[in-house]
Amino acid sequence: MLFLSQFSIASLQLSQSTINTAMQCEHCDNKATVFYTQIIDGIGKKTCLCESCASEQGITDPEGFLLGSQDIQKQGDSSELKGLPKGVPKIEAATDKQPNRCCPGCGFAFDDLKKTGRLGCSECYDFFREEIKNNLGSMHKGTSHAGRVPEGMLQAFKERQELEQLQEKLDAAISSEDYEKAAALRDEMDNISSQETTPPEPTSQP
Protein backbone atom coordinates (compact mmCIF):
# COMPACT_ATOMS: atom_id res chain seq x y z
CA MET A 1 0.00 0.00 0.00
CA LEU A 2 2.82 2.37 0.80
CA PHE A 3 4.35 1.70 -2.55
CA LEU A 4 1.12 2.39 -4.28
CA SER A 5 0.45 5.67 -2.60
CA GLN A 6 3.39 7.16 -4.44
CA PHE A 7 1.51 6.61 -7.64
CA SER A 8 -1.88 7.44 -6.42
CA ILE A 9 -2.89 9.20 -9.60
CA ALA A 10 -1.71 7.23 -12.52
CA SER A 11 -3.55 7.06 -15.70
CA LEU A 12 -2.76 6.48 -19.29
CA GLN A 13 -4.51 7.45 -22.36
CA LEU A 14 -4.24 6.45 -25.94
CA SER A 15 -6.06 8.36 -28.52
CA GLN A 16 -6.28 8.47 -32.23
CA SER A 17 -6.46 11.97 -33.39
CA THR A 18 -8.11 13.24 -36.51
CA ILE A 19 -7.10 16.76 -35.79
CA ASN A 20 -5.05 18.28 -38.49
CA THR A 21 -1.97 19.19 -36.55
CA ALA A 22 0.98 18.18 -38.65
CA MET A 23 2.82 16.48 -35.80
CA GLN A 24 5.60 14.08 -36.56
CA CYS A 25 6.15 10.66 -35.12
CA GLU A 26 8.92 10.67 -32.56
CA HIS A 27 10.47 7.51 -34.00
CA CYS A 28 10.30 8.15 -37.71
CA ASP A 29 9.29 11.02 -39.95
CA ASN A 30 5.75 9.88 -40.62
CA LYS A 31 2.81 11.92 -39.53
CA ALA A 32 1.86 11.16 -35.96
CA THR A 33 -1.67 9.89 -35.58
CA VAL A 34 -1.44 8.18 -32.21
CA PHE A 35 -0.96 10.31 -29.13
CA TYR A 36 -0.12 8.63 -25.91
CA THR A 37 -0.45 10.64 -22.75
CA GLN A 38 0.64 9.55 -19.33
CA ILE A 39 0.18 11.32 -16.04
CA ILE A 40 1.88 10.21 -12.90
CA ASP A 41 1.45 12.25 -9.78
CA GLY A 42 0.27 15.13 -11.87
CA ILE A 43 3.25 15.16 -14.20
CA GLY A 44 2.18 14.56 -17.75
CA LYS A 45 4.17 13.25 -20.68
CA LYS A 46 2.88 13.09 -24.21
CA THR A 47 4.25 10.75 -26.85
CA CYS A 48 3.40 11.19 -30.52
CA LEU A 49 3.69 8.22 -32.82
CA CYS A 50 2.66 7.15 -36.27
CA GLU A 51 0.42 4.14 -36.53
CA SER A 52 3.12 1.64 -37.47
CA CYS A 53 5.56 2.76 -34.76
CA ALA A 54 2.69 2.71 -32.31
CA SER A 55 1.90 -0.89 -33.02
CA GLU A 56 5.61 -1.71 -32.83
CA GLN A 57 5.57 -0.22 -29.37
CA GLY A 58 2.65 -2.39 -28.53
CA ILE A 59 0.16 0.43 -28.42
CA THR A 60 -2.71 -0.96 -30.31
CA ASP A 61 -5.79 -1.02 -28.24
CA PRO A 62 -7.08 2.14 -26.65
CA GLU A 63 -9.09 0.16 -24.14
CA GLY A 64 -6.03 -1.82 -23.10
CA PHE A 65 -4.36 1.13 -21.50
CA LEU A 66 -6.65 2.21 -18.79
CA LEU A 67 -4.04 1.72 -16.13
CA GLY A 68 -5.52 2.27 -12.78
CA SER A 69 -8.61 0.36 -13.63
CA GLN A 70 -9.00 -3.29 -12.96
CA ASP A 71 -8.76 -4.11 -16.63
CA ILE A 72 -5.01 -3.88 -16.57
CA GLN A 73 -4.67 -7.17 -14.79
CA LYS A 74 -6.64 -8.97 -17.42
CA GLN A 75 -4.46 -7.43 -20.08
CA GLY A 76 -1.41 -9.23 -18.76
CA ASP A 77 1.60 -7.13 -18.16
CA SER A 78 4.80 -6.50 -19.94
CA SER A 79 4.16 -7.29 -23.57
CA GLU A 80 1.67 -4.53 -24.05
CA LEU A 81 3.87 -2.03 -22.37
CA LYS A 82 7.23 -2.75 -23.86
CA GLY A 83 9.09 0.26 -24.99
CA LEU A 84 7.14 2.62 -22.81
CA PRO A 85 8.89 4.67 -20.21
CA LYS A 86 10.36 2.54 -17.50
CA GLY A 87 9.08 2.91 -14.02
CA VAL A 88 5.45 2.71 -14.88
CA PRO A 89 4.19 0.63 -12.04
CA LYS A 90 1.72 -2.10 -12.49
CA ILE A 91 -1.23 -0.79 -10.59
CA GLU A 92 -2.74 -3.49 -8.51
CA ALA A 93 -6.22 -2.09 -8.40
CA ALA A 94 -5.66 -0.82 -4.94
CA THR A 95 -9.04 0.69 -4.40
CA ASP A 96 -12.55 -0.12 -5.40
CA LYS A 97 -13.06 3.37 -6.67
CA GLN A 98 -11.34 4.68 -9.72
CA PRO A 99 -9.01 7.51 -8.86
CA ASN A 100 -10.30 10.90 -9.86
CA ARG A 101 -8.75 11.10 -13.27
CA CYS A 102 -7.72 14.44 -14.68
CA CYS A 103 -7.54 15.49 -18.32
CA PRO A 104 -3.89 15.68 -19.42
CA GLY A 105 -4.68 18.71 -21.55
CA CYS A 106 -6.12 20.94 -18.87
CA GLY A 107 -6.30 19.13 -15.54
CA PHE A 108 -10.07 18.98 -15.55
CA ALA A 109 -11.51 16.16 -13.43
CA PHE A 110 -14.60 14.41 -14.71
CA ASP A 111 -16.45 15.02 -11.45
CA ASP A 112 -16.29 18.74 -12.22
CA LEU A 113 -18.66 18.18 -15.12
CA LYS A 114 -21.41 17.31 -12.69
CA LYS A 115 -20.83 20.57 -10.86
CA THR A 116 -20.40 22.93 -13.79
CA GLY A 117 -22.07 21.14 -16.69
CA ARG A 118 -19.06 22.02 -18.79
CA LEU A 119 -15.79 20.44 -19.75
CA GLY A 120 -12.32 21.91 -19.50
CA CYS A 121 -10.93 21.69 -23.03
CA SER A 122 -11.38 19.82 -26.29
CA GLU A 123 -8.98 17.11 -25.16
CA CYS A 124 -11.37 16.23 -22.34
CA TYR A 125 -13.61 14.64 -24.97
CA ASP A 126 -10.82 12.27 -25.89
CA PHE A 127 -9.79 11.53 -22.37
CA PHE A 128 -13.28 11.02 -20.94
CA ARG A 129 -14.75 9.76 -24.19
CA GLU A 130 -16.60 6.77 -22.78
CA GLU A 131 -17.98 8.60 -19.78
CA ILE A 132 -19.16 11.46 -21.96
CA LYS A 133 -20.70 9.15 -24.52
CA ASN A 134 -22.63 7.40 -21.78
CA ASN A 135 -24.24 10.71 -20.92
CA LEU A 136 -25.02 11.91 -24.42
CA GLY A 137 -27.90 9.62 -25.24
CA SER A 138 -30.44 11.48 -23.15
CA MET A 139 -29.71 14.88 -24.67
CA HIS A 140 -29.22 14.12 -28.33
CA LYS A 141 -30.83 12.25 -31.21
CA GLY A 142 -27.76 10.16 -31.78
CA THR A 143 -24.28 9.54 -30.47
CA SER A 144 -22.18 10.29 -33.50
CA HIS A 145 -21.76 13.36 -35.63
CA ALA A 146 -23.84 13.55 -38.79
CA GLY A 147 -23.33 17.19 -39.71
CA ARG A 148 -20.83 19.33 -41.48
CA VAL A 149 -17.11 18.60 -41.32
CA PRO A 150 -14.47 21.33 -41.59
CA GLU A 151 -13.05 21.30 -45.09
CA GLY A 152 -9.50 20.48 -44.06
CA MET A 153 -10.67 17.44 -42.14
CA LEU A 154 -13.13 16.09 -44.64
CA GLN A 155 -10.68 13.60 -46.18
CA ALA A 156 -9.60 12.18 -42.84
CA PHE A 157 -13.19 12.06 -41.65
CA LYS A 158 -14.36 10.11 -44.70
CA GLU A 159 -11.46 7.66 -44.50
CA ARG A 160 -12.19 7.10 -40.88
CA GLN A 161 -15.84 6.38 -41.54
CA GLU A 162 -14.92 4.11 -44.43
CA LEU A 163 -12.54 2.18 -42.21
CA GLU A 164 -15.17 1.76 -39.56
CA GLN A 165 -17.66 0.43 -42.08
CA LEU A 166 -15.09 -1.97 -43.51
CA GLN A 167 -14.23 -3.16 -40.04
CA GLU A 168 -17.85 -4.03 -39.45
CA LYS A 169 -17.98 -5.96 -42.70
CA LEU A 170 -14.72 -7.67 -41.80
CA ASP A 171 -16.08 -8.77 -38.44
CA ALA A 172 -19.16 -10.11 -40.15
CA ALA A 173 -17.07 -11.96 -42.73
CA ILE A 174 -14.94 -13.55 -40.05
CA SER A 175 -17.87 -14.65 -37.97
CA SER A 176 -19.45 -16.23 -41.03
CA GLU A 177 -16.07 -17.83 -41.79
CA ASP A 178 -15.83 -16.20 -45.18
CA TYR A 179 -12.06 -15.83 -45.01
CA GLU A 180 -11.60 -14.98 -48.64
CA LYS A 181 -13.83 -11.97 -48.29
CA ALA A 182 -12.18 -11.10 -44.99
CA ALA A 183 -8.76 -11.08 -46.63
CA ALA A 184 -9.99 -8.80 -49.39
CA LEU A 185 -11.55 -6.45 -46.85
CA ARG A 186 -8.37 -6.42 -44.82
CA ASP A 187 -6.36 -5.48 -47.93
CA GLU A 188 -8.79 -2.74 -48.70
CA MET A 189 -8.43 -1.38 -45.18
CA ASP A 190 -4.65 -1.57 -45.36
CA ASN A 191 -4.82 0.35 -48.56
CA ILE A 192 -6.79 3.18 -46.98
CA SER A 193 -4.60 3.23 -43.90
CA SER A 194 -1.40 3.45 -45.92
CA GLN A 195 -2.79 6.36 -47.91
CA GLU A 196 -3.57 8.01 -44.64
CA THR A 197 -0.01 7.82 -43.31
CA THR A 198 1.62 9.15 -46.47
CA PRO A 199 -0.74 11.92 -47.41
CA PRO A 200 0.73 14.52 -49.79
CA GLU A 201 1.76 12.72 -52.98
CA PRO A 202 -0.93 10.54 -54.51
CA THR A 203 0.41 7.05 -55.04
CA SER A 204 0.57 6.26 -58.70
CA GLN A 205 1.54 2.64 -58.21
CA PRO A 206 -0.61 0.12 -59.97
Next chain:
Amino acid sequence: MMRFSTLMKHPADWMTGADTDSAIVLTSRIRLARNITGAPFPGWARKNERIAILPELRNKVETLPEMKDAFSHQLSELSSVQKQVLVERHLISREQAARSEGSAIVVNRDQTLSVMINEEDHLRLQSIRSGLHLREAYQLIANIDKQLEQVLPYAFDHELGYLTACPTNVGTGLRASAMLHLPGLVISDHIGQVIQAVGKLGLAVRGIFGEGTESLGHLFQISNQSTLGESEEDILSRLERVIQQVREQERNARSKLLEEDPQMLADKISRAYGQLKYAYVIDSKEALTHLSLVRLGSDMGCFPKQAMELCDSLLMDIEPAHLQHKAERKLAPEERDTMRAEIIRSRLQSLSSPVINFITS
Protein backbone atom coordinates in the same frame (compact mmCIF):
# COMPACT_ATOMS: atom_id res chain seq x y z
CA MET B 1 -14.81 51.00 -36.32
CA MET B 2 -18.47 51.36 -35.49
CA ARG B 3 -19.31 53.31 -32.34
CA PHE B 4 -21.81 52.31 -29.72
CA SER B 5 -23.92 55.38 -30.45
CA THR B 6 -24.12 54.42 -34.14
CA LEU B 7 -25.25 50.96 -33.17
CA MET B 8 -27.97 52.48 -31.00
CA LYS B 9 -29.18 54.93 -33.63
CA HIS B 10 -29.65 52.34 -36.32
CA PRO B 11 -31.50 49.32 -35.09
CA ALA B 12 -31.32 46.31 -37.39
CA ASP B 13 -34.14 45.52 -39.77
CA TRP B 14 -35.02 42.43 -37.79
CA MET B 15 -35.53 44.48 -34.64
CA THR B 16 -38.33 46.50 -36.19
CA GLY B 17 -40.14 43.73 -38.01
CA ALA B 18 -39.11 44.54 -41.56
CA ASP B 19 -40.21 41.22 -42.95
CA THR B 20 -43.67 41.24 -44.49
CA ASP B 21 -44.54 38.04 -42.72
CA SER B 22 -43.35 38.63 -39.19
CA ALA B 23 -46.83 38.90 -37.67
CA ILE B 24 -46.38 35.60 -35.82
CA VAL B 25 -42.75 34.60 -36.32
CA LEU B 26 -40.79 37.73 -35.45
CA THR B 27 -37.24 36.50 -35.93
CA SER B 28 -35.14 33.49 -36.85
CA ARG B 29 -31.82 33.01 -35.16
CA ILE B 30 -28.90 30.64 -35.72
CA ARG B 31 -26.00 30.12 -33.39
CA LEU B 32 -22.90 28.00 -33.95
CA ALA B 33 -20.55 27.09 -31.11
CA ARG B 34 -16.92 26.66 -32.11
CA ASN B 35 -13.71 26.09 -30.20
CA ILE B 36 -10.08 25.82 -31.09
CA THR B 37 -7.72 23.02 -30.16
CA GLY B 38 -4.97 23.30 -27.63
CA ALA B 39 -6.61 25.92 -25.44
CA PRO B 40 -8.89 25.38 -22.47
CA PHE B 41 -12.53 26.43 -22.90
CA PRO B 42 -13.12 29.99 -21.65
CA GLY B 43 -15.00 28.88 -18.55
CA TRP B 44 -12.18 26.65 -17.39
CA ALA B 45 -9.28 28.81 -18.63
CA ARG B 46 -7.45 31.13 -16.29
CA LYS B 47 -7.98 34.81 -16.86
CA ASN B 48 -4.53 35.25 -18.40
CA GLU B 49 -5.17 32.34 -20.76
CA ARG B 50 -8.37 33.97 -21.95
CA ILE B 51 -6.62 37.28 -22.43
CA ALA B 52 -3.76 35.60 -24.28
CA ILE B 53 -5.98 33.87 -26.81
CA LEU B 54 -8.29 36.81 -27.45
CA PRO B 55 -6.23 38.97 -29.89
CA GLU B 56 -5.75 36.06 -32.30
CA LEU B 57 -9.43 35.13 -32.31
CA ARG B 58 -10.59 38.71 -32.49
CA ASN B 59 -8.24 39.52 -35.34
CA LYS B 60 -9.51 36.59 -37.40
CA VAL B 61 -13.10 37.63 -36.83
CA GLU B 62 -12.50 41.32 -37.51
CA THR B 63 -10.75 40.64 -40.81
CA LEU B 64 -13.74 38.80 -42.25
CA PRO B 65 -15.15 40.84 -45.14
CA GLU B 66 -18.58 40.60 -43.49
CA MET B 67 -17.15 42.39 -40.49
CA LYS B 68 -15.89 45.47 -42.30
CA ASP B 69 -16.23 48.53 -40.04
CA ALA B 70 -17.84 46.32 -37.43
CA PHE B 71 -18.67 47.13 -33.85
CA SER B 72 -15.91 45.40 -31.93
CA HIS B 73 -15.26 45.75 -28.23
CA GLN B 74 -13.86 43.93 -25.28
CA LEU B 75 -16.52 43.49 -22.64
CA SER B 76 -14.27 45.32 -20.19
CA GLU B 77 -14.57 48.46 -22.34
CA LEU B 78 -18.35 48.56 -22.05
CA SER B 79 -20.37 49.96 -19.17
CA SER B 80 -22.88 47.73 -17.45
CA VAL B 81 -25.74 49.61 -19.12
CA GLN B 82 -24.15 49.20 -22.54
CA LYS B 83 -23.72 45.48 -21.95
CA GLN B 84 -27.32 45.20 -20.87
CA VAL B 85 -28.46 47.06 -23.98
CA LEU B 86 -26.63 44.49 -26.11
CA VAL B 87 -28.38 41.72 -24.19
CA GLU B 88 -31.76 43.37 -24.79
CA ARG B 89 -30.90 43.50 -28.48
CA HIS B 90 -29.96 39.81 -28.42
CA LEU B 91 -26.47 40.64 -29.67
CA ILE B 92 -24.73 39.15 -26.65
CA SER B 93 -25.86 36.61 -24.08
CA ARG B 94 -26.46 37.27 -20.41
CA GLU B 95 -23.54 35.01 -19.70
CA GLN B 96 -21.24 37.15 -21.77
CA ALA B 97 -22.54 40.37 -20.23
CA ALA B 98 -21.20 39.07 -16.92
CA ARG B 99 -17.71 38.83 -18.36
CA SER B 100 -15.15 41.57 -18.71
CA GLU B 101 -11.50 41.30 -19.66
CA GLY B 102 -10.59 38.56 -22.14
CA SER B 103 -13.99 38.48 -23.78
CA ALA B 104 -15.10 40.44 -26.85
CA ILE B 105 -18.07 41.03 -29.11
CA VAL B 106 -17.95 41.77 -32.82
CA VAL B 107 -21.16 42.87 -34.55
CA ASN B 108 -21.46 43.66 -38.25
CA ARG B 109 -22.80 47.02 -39.39
CA ASP B 110 -26.36 46.01 -40.03
CA GLN B 111 -26.44 43.93 -36.85
CA THR B 112 -27.43 40.71 -38.54
CA LEU B 113 -24.25 38.92 -37.48
CA SER B 114 -22.57 38.85 -34.13
CA VAL B 115 -19.61 36.89 -32.91
CA MET B 116 -19.10 36.42 -29.20
CA ILE B 117 -15.51 35.63 -28.34
CA ASN B 118 -14.70 33.78 -25.13
CA GLU B 119 -18.24 33.38 -23.98
CA GLU B 120 -19.01 29.79 -22.95
CA ASP B 121 -17.12 28.66 -26.04
CA HIS B 122 -14.20 30.31 -27.79
CA LEU B 123 -16.52 31.43 -30.55
CA ARG B 124 -20.26 31.81 -30.74
CA LEU B 125 -21.32 32.82 -34.22
CA GLN B 126 -24.81 34.19 -34.45
CA SER B 127 -27.09 35.52 -37.13
CA ILE B 128 -30.61 36.89 -36.91
CA ARG B 129 -33.18 37.44 -39.65
CA SER B 130 -36.65 38.89 -39.57
CA GLY B 131 -39.54 36.46 -40.08
CA LEU B 132 -39.23 32.71 -40.53
CA HIS B 133 -35.97 32.42 -42.46
CA LEU B 134 -33.85 29.86 -40.65
CA ARG B 135 -32.04 28.68 -43.74
CA GLU B 136 -31.15 32.17 -44.82
CA ALA B 137 -29.77 32.87 -41.36
CA TYR B 138 -27.86 29.59 -41.43
CA GLN B 139 -26.31 30.43 -44.81
CA LEU B 140 -25.06 33.74 -43.47
CA ILE B 141 -23.38 32.12 -40.54
CA ALA B 142 -22.08 29.12 -42.49
CA ASN B 143 -20.24 31.52 -44.79
CA ILE B 144 -18.40 32.97 -41.85
CA ASP B 145 -17.79 29.56 -40.35
CA LYS B 146 -16.19 28.31 -43.57
CA GLN B 147 -13.82 31.25 -43.66
CA LEU B 148 -12.85 30.89 -40.04
CA GLU B 149 -12.15 27.17 -40.31
CA GLN B 150 -9.43 27.98 -42.85
CA VAL B 151 -7.54 30.17 -40.43
CA LEU B 152 -8.32 28.71 -37.00
CA PRO B 153 -7.65 25.16 -35.80
CA TYR B 154 -11.19 24.16 -34.86
CA ALA B 155 -11.65 21.48 -32.25
CA PHE B 156 -13.34 18.72 -34.21
CA ASP B 157 -13.67 15.04 -33.44
CA HIS B 158 -14.37 12.28 -35.96
CA GLU B 159 -17.07 10.85 -33.76
CA LEU B 160 -18.46 13.76 -31.80
CA GLY B 161 -18.13 16.55 -34.34
CA TYR B 162 -17.49 20.10 -33.19
CA LEU B 163 -16.36 19.98 -29.59
CA THR B 164 -18.03 22.43 -27.23
CA ALA B 165 -17.63 23.40 -23.61
CA CYS B 166 -21.02 21.96 -22.80
CA PRO B 167 -21.82 18.44 -24.07
CA THR B 168 -25.36 19.61 -24.86
CA ASN B 169 -23.96 21.52 -27.86
CA VAL B 170 -21.52 18.96 -29.19
CA GLY B 171 -21.83 17.73 -32.78
CA THR B 172 -23.07 20.47 -35.05
CA GLY B 173 -22.82 23.13 -32.33
CA LEU B 174 -25.98 24.45 -33.94
CA ARG B 175 -28.78 26.09 -32.04
CA ALA B 176 -31.56 27.35 -34.26
CA SER B 177 -34.45 29.28 -32.80
CA ALA B 178 -37.36 31.45 -33.72
CA MET B 179 -39.27 34.01 -31.69
CA LEU B 180 -43.02 33.69 -31.94
CA HIS B 181 -45.87 35.95 -30.88
CA LEU B 182 -48.66 33.69 -29.66
CA PRO B 183 -51.40 35.79 -28.00
CA GLY B 184 -54.16 33.75 -29.65
CA LEU B 185 -52.97 30.52 -28.10
CA VAL B 186 -52.44 32.17 -24.71
CA ILE B 187 -55.89 33.85 -24.63
CA SER B 188 -57.67 30.72 -25.78
CA ASP B 189 -55.69 28.76 -23.20
CA HIS B 190 -54.18 26.32 -25.67
CA ILE B 191 -50.60 27.35 -25.18
CA GLY B 192 -49.94 24.62 -22.58
CA GLN B 193 -50.88 21.88 -25.03
CA VAL B 194 -48.76 23.39 -27.76
CA ILE B 195 -45.73 23.70 -25.49
CA GLN B 196 -46.16 20.12 -24.42
CA ALA B 197 -46.49 18.84 -27.99
CA VAL B 198 -43.45 20.77 -29.15
CA GLY B 199 -41.50 19.49 -26.16
CA LYS B 200 -42.33 15.92 -27.08
CA LEU B 201 -40.66 16.48 -30.45
CA GLY B 202 -37.40 17.23 -28.68
CA LEU B 203 -37.62 20.97 -29.13
CA ALA B 204 -37.53 23.55 -26.37
CA VAL B 205 -40.05 26.34 -25.79
CA ARG B 206 -38.94 29.24 -23.65
CA GLY B 207 -39.87 32.78 -22.76
CA ILE B 208 -38.58 35.79 -24.64
CA PHE B 209 -35.10 36.00 -23.22
CA GLY B 210 -34.18 32.36 -23.35
CA GLU B 211 -33.34 30.08 -20.49
CA GLY B 212 -34.84 30.67 -17.11
CA THR B 213 -37.24 33.45 -17.98
CA GLU B 214 -40.98 33.57 -17.98
CA SER B 215 -42.79 34.47 -21.14
CA LEU B 216 -43.44 38.18 -21.43
CA GLY B 217 -45.68 39.79 -24.00
CA HIS B 218 -46.92 36.40 -25.26
CA LEU B 219 -43.52 35.94 -26.86
CA PHE B 220 -42.00 32.48 -27.05
CA GLN B 221 -38.81 31.06 -28.36
CA ILE B 222 -38.72 27.62 -29.96
CA SER B 223 -35.36 25.97 -30.51
CA ASN B 224 -33.71 22.63 -31.17
CA GLN B 225 -32.08 20.81 -28.29
CA SER B 226 -30.32 17.92 -29.93
CA THR B 227 -27.12 18.83 -31.76
CA LEU B 228 -25.60 15.39 -32.26
CA GLY B 229 -26.65 12.61 -34.61
CA GLU B 230 -28.49 14.85 -37.04
CA SER B 231 -27.26 17.00 -39.89
CA GLU B 232 -27.73 20.76 -39.89
CA GLU B 233 -30.28 20.31 -42.64
CA ASP B 234 -32.29 17.81 -40.57
CA ILE B 235 -32.25 20.08 -37.54
CA LEU B 236 -33.38 23.09 -39.54
CA SER B 237 -36.13 21.35 -41.47
CA ARG B 238 -37.59 19.69 -38.39
CA LEU B 239 -37.62 22.96 -36.52
CA GLU B 240 -39.04 24.82 -39.47
CA ARG B 241 -41.83 22.31 -39.86
CA VAL B 242 -42.79 22.57 -36.21
CA ILE B 243 -42.69 26.36 -36.27
CA GLN B 244 -44.94 26.40 -39.31
CA GLN B 245 -47.37 24.19 -37.47
CA VAL B 246 -47.36 26.39 -34.39
CA ARG B 247 -47.90 29.40 -36.63
CA GLU B 248 -50.87 27.63 -38.17
CA GLN B 249 -52.22 26.84 -34.70
CA GLU B 250 -51.90 30.47 -33.70
CA ARG B 251 -53.74 31.56 -36.85
CA ASN B 252 -56.52 29.10 -36.09
CA ALA B 253 -56.71 30.29 -32.50
CA ARG B 254 -57.03 33.88 -33.70
CA SER B 255 -59.82 33.12 -36.15
CA LYS B 256 -61.63 31.06 -33.57
CA LEU B 257 -61.50 33.91 -31.08
CA LEU B 258 -62.81 36.27 -33.73
CA GLU B 259 -65.64 33.93 -34.46
CA GLU B 260 -66.58 32.91 -30.95
CA ASP B 261 -65.93 35.96 -28.84
CA PRO B 262 -65.30 39.09 -30.90
CA GLN B 263 -66.48 41.36 -28.06
CA MET B 264 -63.91 39.99 -25.69
CA LEU B 265 -61.20 40.45 -28.30
CA ALA B 266 -62.29 43.98 -29.18
CA ASP B 267 -62.39 44.80 -25.48
CA LYS B 268 -58.88 43.47 -24.83
CA ILE B 269 -57.33 45.23 -27.81
CA SER B 270 -59.05 48.55 -27.20
CA ARG B 271 -58.34 48.58 -23.48
CA ALA B 272 -54.71 47.72 -24.11
CA TYR B 273 -54.50 50.67 -26.47
CA GLY B 274 -56.14 52.92 -23.90
CA GLN B 275 -53.89 51.78 -21.07
CA LEU B 276 -50.79 52.45 -23.12
CA LYS B 277 -52.00 55.75 -24.46
CA TYR B 278 -52.98 57.18 -21.08
CA ALA B 279 -50.50 55.62 -18.68
CA TYR B 280 -48.13 57.77 -16.64
CA VAL B 281 -46.51 54.92 -14.76
CA ILE B 282 -46.10 51.52 -16.34
CA ASP B 283 -43.79 48.62 -15.54
CA SER B 284 -42.16 46.43 -18.12
CA LYS B 285 -44.46 43.47 -17.67
CA GLU B 286 -47.66 45.49 -18.02
CA ALA B 287 -46.32 47.38 -21.02
CA LEU B 288 -45.33 44.17 -22.80
CA THR B 289 -48.74 42.62 -22.19
CA HIS B 290 -50.58 45.63 -23.66
CA LEU B 291 -48.16 46.02 -26.55
CA SER B 292 -48.74 42.39 -27.37
CA LEU B 293 -52.47 43.03 -27.69
CA VAL B 294 -51.98 46.14 -29.81
CA ARG B 295 -49.69 44.07 -32.00
CA LEU B 296 -52.42 41.45 -32.26
CA GLY B 297 -54.88 44.20 -33.11
CA SER B 298 -52.65 45.39 -35.88
CA ASP B 299 -52.66 41.91 -37.40
CA MET B 300 -56.47 41.90 -37.19
CA GLY B 301 -56.81 45.18 -39.02
CA CYS B 302 -57.75 47.35 -36.03
CA PHE B 303 -54.70 49.53 -36.62
CA PRO B 304 -52.82 50.52 -39.73
CA LYS B 305 -49.95 48.26 -40.84
CA GLN B 306 -47.24 50.45 -39.32
CA ALA B 307 -48.59 49.71 -35.87
CA MET B 308 -46.82 46.39 -35.81
CA GLU B 309 -43.49 47.98 -36.56
CA LEU B 310 -44.17 50.56 -33.89
CA CYS B 311 -44.85 47.81 -31.35
CA ASP B 312 -41.72 45.90 -32.29
CA SER B 313 -39.42 48.85 -31.86
CA LEU B 314 -41.16 49.79 -28.61
CA LEU B 315 -40.64 46.26 -27.28
CA MET B 316 -36.95 46.97 -27.31
CA ASP B 317 -36.93 50.67 -26.45
CA ILE B 318 -38.83 50.27 -23.20
CA GLU B 319 -36.45 47.70 -21.76
CA PRO B 320 -34.62 48.86 -18.64
CA ALA B 321 -31.16 49.27 -20.15
CA HIS B 322 -32.47 51.01 -23.26
CA LEU B 323 -34.25 53.52 -21.02
CA GLN B 324 -31.15 54.12 -18.97
CA HIS B 325 -29.05 54.51 -22.03
CA LYS B 326 -31.44 57.13 -23.34
CA ALA B 327 -31.51 58.91 -19.98
CA GLU B 328 -27.72 58.71 -19.84
CA ARG B 329 -27.82 57.67 -16.21
CA LYS B 330 -28.90 54.88 -13.91
CA LEU B 331 -32.60 54.98 -13.17
CA ALA B 332 -34.44 53.61 -10.19
CA PRO B 333 -37.30 51.25 -11.13
CA GLU B 334 -39.94 53.93 -10.40
CA GLU B 335 -38.13 56.41 -12.63
CA ARG B 336 -38.01 53.83 -15.37
CA ASP B 337 -41.75 53.21 -15.11
CA THR B 338 -42.42 56.91 -15.55
CA MET B 339 -40.03 57.26 -18.45
CA ARG B 340 -41.42 54.14 -20.09
CA ALA B 341 -44.95 55.53 -19.95
CA GLU B 342 -43.71 58.82 -21.39
CA ILE B 343 -42.06 57.16 -24.37
CA ILE B 344 -45.06 54.96 -25.08
CA ARG B 345 -47.49 57.91 -24.88
CA SER B 346 -45.44 59.96 -27.27
CA ARG B 347 -45.04 57.13 -29.79
CA LEU B 348 -48.72 56.33 -29.68
CA GLN B 349 -49.60 59.92 -30.59
CA SER B 350 -49.49 58.93 -34.23
CA LEU B 351 -51.66 55.87 -33.71
CA SER B 352 -55.39 56.54 -33.91
CA SER B 353 -57.98 54.61 -31.92
CA PRO B 354 -58.65 51.04 -32.96
CA VAL B 355 -61.22 50.40 -35.66
CA ILE B 356 -63.19 47.33 -34.77
CA ASN B 357 -64.69 45.90 -37.90
CA PHE B 358 -64.97 42.26 -36.95
CA ILE B 359 -68.10 42.64 -34.81
CA THR B 360 -71.14 42.08 -36.95
CA SER B 361 -74.54 42.79 -35.49
